[in-house]
Amino acid sequence: MSINVILAGPRGRMGSQAINMLLENKDAFTLTVCIDRKHDGVELKDIDGMPDLAVPVYEDPEACFRENEADVFIDLTVPDSGYRNTKAAILHNIRPVVGTTGFTDDQIKDLTFLCEEKKLGAIIAPNFAIGAVLMMKFSKMAAAYFPDVDIIEKHHDQKLDAPSGTAVKTAELMKETRTSKKQGHVNEQEVLEGARGADVDGMKIHSVRMPGLVAHQEVIFGGKGQTLTIKHDSINRDSFMEGIKVSVKQVMELEKLVYGLENIL
Numbered sequence: 001m002s003i004n005v006i007l008a009g010p011r012g013r014m015g016s017q018a019i020n021m022l023l024e025n026k027d028a029f030t031l032t033v034c035i036d037r038k039h040d041g042v043e044l045k046d047i048d049g050m051p052d053l054a055v056p057v058y059e060d061p062e063a064c065f066r067e068n069e070a071d072v073f074i075d076l077t078v079p080d081s082g083y084r085n086t087k088a089a090i091l092h093n094i095r096p097v098v099g100t101t102g103f104t105d106d107q108i109k110d111l112t113f114l115c116e117e118k119k120l121g122a123i124i125a126p127n128f129a130i131g132a133v134l135m136m137k138f139s140k141m142a143a144a145y146f147p148d149v150d151i152i153e154k155h156h157d158q159k160l161d162a163p164s165g166t167a168v169k170t171a172e173l174m175k176e177t178r179t180s181k182k183q184g185h186v187n188e189q190e191v192l193e194g195a196r197g198a199d200v201d202g203m204k205i206h207s208v209r210m211p212g213l214v215a216h217q218e219v220i221f222g223g224k225g226q227t228l229t230i231k232h233d234s235i236n237r238d239s240f241m242e243g244i245k246v247s248v249k250q251v252m253e254l255e256k257l258v259y260g261l262e263n264i265l
């Protein structure tokens with residue numbers, strides 16, 4: 001049976017790639033409706049650069065979810081609209097698969113609670129690349145042995161949130177195994193504010209934003225006489241599509257919100 005999907009952000013780089021993935025897997029998925037902030041009332045084929053599909057487009061997520069039944073809602077937009085869309089989807093019993101990054105802890109808690117109440121599946125993953133999930137897992141393992149660790153995450157310069165959701169998630173995972181420690185010299189002084197990066201339990205996160213980049217992260221560990229670097233590069237947005245594909249299938253089996261692709265693989 002085909003899974004009916006509503007997608008928000010069809011003109012975005014991730015959204016358009018996700019539409020291609022859905023079309024390449026026609027046996028498994030049907031794109032039924034799109035949510036786009038600029039093209040209310042048209043069909044996808046009427047929008048420049050979009051595939052030749054008679055898929056209706058809504059600007060208002062509420063109206064979209066009220067008037068259309070679907071199994072899964074994919075959000076690939078920006079944090080504010082992503083949160084609003086996701087909440088509305090849950091309230092209409094449509095399972096969200098969210099790639100949009102930058103949700104606050106409180107927003108994730110709120111969505112988790114709503115899903116629990118409704119026994120509805122949802123997946124929010126700050127990184128859908130399988131390699132990035134492995135990078136996080138390996139980092140969690142290494143942090144048990146190396147409490148001194150810096151994360152350097154590098155993304156394209158159109159990214160709205162910093163640090164990246166992946167960097168925060170990596171730090172959270174490492175917190176589970178790492179012995180808490182304030183790094184650097186005890187008398188260290190930041191001569192220029194921000195020079196040492198953001199602080200998570202003594203770990204440092206540095207965010208680089210550059211045109212030409214996609215999504216890259218290095219986790220650098222240091223110990224006596226050695227360093228260890230775990231590195232992942234998403235060279236293009238294809239790297240995220242397998243994770244979205246797996247998630248759209250898996251979310252149908254869930255009865256709660258799962259945060260992080262590593263928890264469903």
Ligand code: NAP
Nearest residue numbers: 009011012013014037076077081099100101125126127128
């Ligand atoms: P993008 O190319 O800038 O696309 C963003 C889309 O959201 C566009 O269609 C844009 O429409 C729309 N949008 C912007 N502001 C909006 C608003 N206020 N309300 C509704 N829609 C709005 O970005 P992208 O690279 O596709 O990334 C999309 C999201 O996915 C971001 O949050 C990014 O961090 C995240 N991401 C996640 C992963 C992962 O693996 N989870 C990987 C890469 C990226 P306009 O053209 O009208 O602005």
